[in-house]
Amino acid sequence: MASSPRSGPPTRRWRSPTIGAGWRERERGWRRMSVARVLVFAGGDPNPPEALAGLPPGTLVVAADSGAAHALAAGRRVDVLVGDLDSLDEATLAEVVAAGAEVRRHPAAKDATDLALALDVALELGAEAVTMVGGHGGRLDHLLANVALLAADAYAGVEVDARLGPARLSVVRGRRSLVGRPGELLSLLPVGGPAGGVTTEGLLFPLRDATLRPGTTWGVSNQFTDEPAAVQVAEGVLVAVAPGERGSL
Amino acid sequence: MASSPRSGPPTRRWRSPTIGAGWRERERGWRRMSVARVLVFAGGDPNPPEALAGLPPGTLVVAADSGAAHALAAGRRVDVLVGDLDSLDEATLAEVVAAGAEVRRHPAAKDATDLALALDVALELGAEAVTMVGGHGGRLDHLLANVALLAADAYAGVEVDARLGPARLSVVRGRRSLVGRPGELLSLLPVGGPAGGVTTEGLLFPLRDATLRPGTTWGVSNQFTDEPAAVQVAEGVLVAVAPGERGSL
Numbered sequence: 001m002a003s004s005p006r007s008g009p010p011t012r013r014w015r016s017p018t019i020g021a022g023w024r025e026r027e028r029g030w031r032r033m034s035v036a037r038v039l040v041f042a043g044g045d046p047n048p049p050e051a052l053a054g055l056p057p058g059t060l061v062v063a064a065d066s067g068a069a070h071a072l073a074a075g076r077r078v079d080v081l082v083g084d085l086d087s088l089d090e091a092t093l094a095e096v097v098a099a100g101a102e103v104r105r106h107p108a109a110k111d112a113t114d115l116a117l118a119l120d121v122a123l124e125l126g127a128e129a130v131t132m133v134g135g136h137g138g139r140l141d142h143l144l145a146n147v148a149l150l151a152a153d154a155y156a157g158v159e160v161d162a163r164l165g166p167a168r169l170s171v172v173r174g175r176r177s178l179v180g181r182p183g184e185l186l187s188l189l190p191v192g193g194p195a196g197g198v199t200t201e202g203l204l205f206p207l208r209d210a211t212l213r214p215g216t217t218w219g220v221s222n223q224f225t226d227e228p229a230a231v232q233v234a235e236g237v238l239v240a241v242a243p244g245e246r247g248s249l
Numbered sequence: 250m251a252s253s254p255r256s257g258p259p260t261r262r263w264r265s266p267t268i269g270a271g272w273r274e275r276e277r278g279w280r281r282m283s284v285a286r287v288l289v290f291a292g293g294d295p296n297p298p299e300a301l302a303g304l305p306p307g308t309l310v311v312a313a314d315s316g317a318a319h320a321l322a323a324g325r326r327v328d329v330l331v332g333d334l335d336s337l338d339e340a341t342l343a344e345v346v347a348a349g350a351e352v353r354r355h356p357a358a359k360d361a362t363d364l365a366l367a368l369d370v371a372l373e374l375g376a377e378a379v380t381m382v383g384g385h386g387g388r389l390d391h392l393l394a395n396v397a398l399l400a401a402d403a404y405a406g407v408e409v410d411a412r413l414g415p416a417r418l419s420v421v422r423g424r425r426s427l428v429g430r431p432g433e434l435l436s437l438l439p440v441g442g443p444a445g446g447v448t449t450e451g452l453l454f455p456l457r458d459a460t461l462r463p464g465t466t467w468g469v470s471n472q473f474t475d476e477p478a479a480v481q482v483a484e485g486v487l488v489a490v491a492p493g494e495r496g497s498l
Contacts, residue, residue: 113466136389139492140416141436145469147393148438152464167389187390189397192463193442214441215401217362220394243388 038127039076040118041067042146043087045137047074051163051244052133060125064118068096070134080104080121083114115146119155129159136164151191151237166244175232180224180242187241188212188219188231197234202226212238286378287371288325290316291364291395292336294386296323300412300493301382309374313367317345319383329353329370332363364395368404378408385413400440400486415493424481429473429491436490437461437468437480446483451475461487 039059043066052074063071065083069092072078078096082104085093097103106117115135122130135146143164150160151171160171170176172188180186186203188195190212198210204223212219219238231240288308292315301323312320314332318341321327327345331353334342346352355366364384371379384395392413399409400420409420419425421437429435435452437444439461447459453472461468468487480489 111467113469116466139434140385140413140418141434141438141469141490141492143392144396144438144488144490145436145466148464149466150464154464164389169389185388185390187394189390189393190441192439215397215403217365217394217398218360220362220390239393241390241393243390 036127037129037131038062038122038125039071040064040115040122040130040132041071041074041076041078042115042118042132042135043067043070043138044134044142045165046070047133047136047163048166051166051168055131055133055163059131060127062118062121062125063096063101064114066092067114067118067134068092068101072096074133077101080118080125082106082117082121084108084110113142113145113149116149119149123155123158127158130155130161132160132162132164134164135162136167147239148191151239168242168244170240172231172233172238172240175230176240177228177230178224178240178242179228182223182225182227184224185243186222186224186229187243188222188238189241190214190216190219191237191239193236195233195236195238197232198238199232200229201231202229203231209234285376286380287311287374287376288320289313289364289367289371289379289381290320290323290325290327291367291381291384292316292319292387293383293391294414295319296382296385296412297415300415300417304380304382304412308380309376311367311370311374312345312350313363315341316363316367316383317341317350321345323382326350329367329374331355331366331370333357333359362391362394362398365398368398372404372407376407379404379410381409381411381413383413384411385416396488397440400488417491417493419489421480421482421487421489424479425489426477426479427473427489427491428477431473431476433473434492435471435473435478436492437471437487438490439463439465439468440486440488442485444482444485444487446481447487448481449478450480451478452480458483 037056037059039061041063060079061071061076062080063078066087068078068081077099078101080102081096084106086108136143150162162169170178194211194213196211198207198212200207202225204225286305286308288310290312309328310320310325311329312327315336317327317330326348327350329351330345333355335357385392399411411418419427443460443462445460447456447461449456451474453474
């Protein structure tokens, strides 16, 4: 990831020519498949194996730069590789290309992070749901930017989930059904402003038409009592974070 | 940290009786000292030693629960220990008490996190500036809640900085001067809503009256060119994050 010289909001993103044969044909094929869920493998540290359990099979995979290596390590084929490719080793790149991935290489000096580019590809492919895998570890600024990005309005039309290290994260707009074992921790955190009309089902500390404001820690350390639980938000956006069993990011 | 049963916003925080002799006298003494900066040691993983370099000496120290152990490991005396003390070992508690710390034990079922309680103690002590040390590692939900908490309106009157693992974080309201080596990365991320009128000095990619919206990654990976740099915000709140040399949280 890198940034470009800038003195005002970016107006247009540089688009690379696509590399690889048959892109248009395959894209049309994907669109015909009515892509339900796209897995986006981000960079950062690899997820622990147990955090990859339950990922939907047969899903279209978009890799952000070194996320391609994580996808391969998880036994997934990469369909689209996007980013400036400044953190991907040559061997992985060659393997991904040989397996037929579409490669969209962007210049290092750009206004979007590799993850943002990958999420935009998922949108272009008509994704109705996105699960990001990775995106944790490494730099604190990347982690914070990634979480804010997942909750951004640009992806309001998509159901967004993530596996960050041992944690599972779900972006909640409207109503989401959430899966967790009884007793498992779940924290509800507002993103980008207050979240109003928050109502929960199946959590130990029920909320009824509550308002969660940025910086309040009041939604931290709730617990699943039923599976699935449900969280509803009338205004604003929440991230629901199940931190997972392991004690460390 | 734990949560209480709740069906609406908390109205009042439970206050424990203080434990330890001479609290009132010492508190008056501190107030006379016109406390400029309070160090708040949070729980989570300990910071790497290099991240503790340059912490101001002779500063009043408030520890949130197991943050007390981090304070002792960093060679600091704890002045106030606050929290439910569910993650602090008995030996550390005994050492802190023996050294004269004021202990404010709260029930485990509470609406505030230990860090929130610690920051409130700093406010009570009349802090003009707070540096949080720790608060990273462990649970993703804690980390996200901690960052949002540092940027909360409740602490708008205090200059807030943090050392989270290898990263340095500064909350920017109005104008802040920031120290970093030329070439060092610095990301500017809006918190709790858009940040408007963002203007920078001494950064590679200058911003002039820019608006940074939640979820945009446009402020990521700027760089120091001069020391000190400065960041100014007309509306809203930013966190400025220097991720540090090490690649891992």
